[in-house]
Amino acid sequence: MSKMVLHGIWLSGPTYKAGLAMALMGQDFAYKHVDLRAGAHKEPGYLEINRYGQVPALVDGNLKLCQSGSILLHLAEKFGKMGGKTPDEKARVREWLFWEYDRLAPNIYRPRAIKRGFMKAEDSVYKMYVGMANDALKVLDGELAKHPFLVGDSVTVADVGVYGDVHYAGEAEIDLAPYANIKGWMGRIEKLAGFKKYEDVLPKQDAA
Ligand SMILES: N[C@@H](CCC(=O)N[C@@H](CS)C(=O)NCC(=O)O)C(=O)O
Missing domain, CATH: 3.40.30.10 (Glutaredoxin)
Known part of the structure; x- marks a missing residue:
């Protein structure tokens, strides 16, 4: 294969x-x-x-x-x-992924692109994205107060999708300090067997 x-x-x-x-x-x-x-x-x-x-x-x-x-x-x-163990958990995994596409990914990736110079925008546009990111982060932080991972009792691809947004908050100059539950959850993900930072998981050139 x-x-x-x-x-x-x-x-x-x-x-x-x-x-x-x-x-x-x-x-x-x-x-x-x-x-x-x-x-x-x-x-x-x-x-x-x-x-x-x-x-x-x-x-x-x-x-x-x-x-x-x-x-x-x-x-x-x-x-x-990592797909959820029951039909209900699988449905919840999908729900989180649709949510992060809608509420989280654009509102972290775009201010990150602005701060890294990949995208040009007025400061008011940057602030609008950061405001919407914080609205989403508050929801996420509240959910993570109740469970160690987003769905069920172990990591799923919902965590990966959401982590893959939140991981870039620092580059977007979005402060995660108010979100203790998110920070705890990120720490749990970063301790999982196989975890790698983006610089370590993605090569800078073709790899066989
Ligand atoms: N919703 C897509 C977004 C993909 C996306 O925005 N990719 C960017 C790089 S991070 C890209 O290819 N940008 C170039 C373009 O859109 O022309 C996904 O999650 O795969």
Whole structure:
């Protein structure tokens, strides 16, 4: 069986989510660096893999899959890991992933892009995103006061999806100090077997 191939760039939060999930599941993968600055994500060959012209993409045999949330759910299903133990838990995992796409990812990734100079915006726009991120972080912090992980009693891909947003709060200059439950949960994730930081899970060039 050939290895799954993750296409992405090491600075990409959604690519990190896919790489981190595979690391936590103990799954090896090959890696293709997609040079966004050179426009490699809009080249016809890459668009055959990801029609949206974005990273990440995961090639698993004949399946070419994009959207990090969809990749996380695919991995959970394929390996029977981190997907929730019951139908109710699986539904809750999906709910968290849809929520983070809506409320958390844009409101952390965009101010991060502004602060890192990948995106230009007025300060009022930066502040609007940070305000919405804090609204979402308050909800998350409240939920994490009740459970060690988001769904059930162990880590799921819902945690990976949400962690892959919150991990970048510092680069977005969003202060996590008011969120003790989030910080405790991040610490639990970072202690899991297989956990790696994004710099360690995503190579800076192709890897077999
Ligand atoms: N919802 C997508 C977002 C992917 C995304 O925004 N990728 C960025 C890099 S982090 C990208 O490819 N940007 C280039 C573009 O959109 O043209 C996911 O979670 O996979």
